[in-house]
Amino acid sequence: MVIIELVFGIVLIVGIVGGITVNNYLKVLRENQGQIRVLERQFGARLARLEAMEERIAVLEKIVTDRRYTLDQQFRDLESRTG
Helix, strand or coil: CHHHHHHHHHHHHHHHHHHHHHHHHHHHHHHHHHHHHHHHHHHHHHHHHHHHHHHHHHHHHHHHHCCCCCHHHHHHHHHHHHC
């Protein structure tokens, strides 16, 4: 009878420790998913900003490298796009 009680006690302890471990794991997983969503939104905003900057740089490169462009007109075009 002592062996059965000992086995039952061990199973009970392992079950409790396992339950606590799984609960903590799931809690951390939920927190990480929330952080991932925040990071995805930040990444999307930064990507959009980067793309806008790339477009502006391309226009500025054309202004600087192509002598046929009228500088004043290009600056007016830039101002109309950004503001």
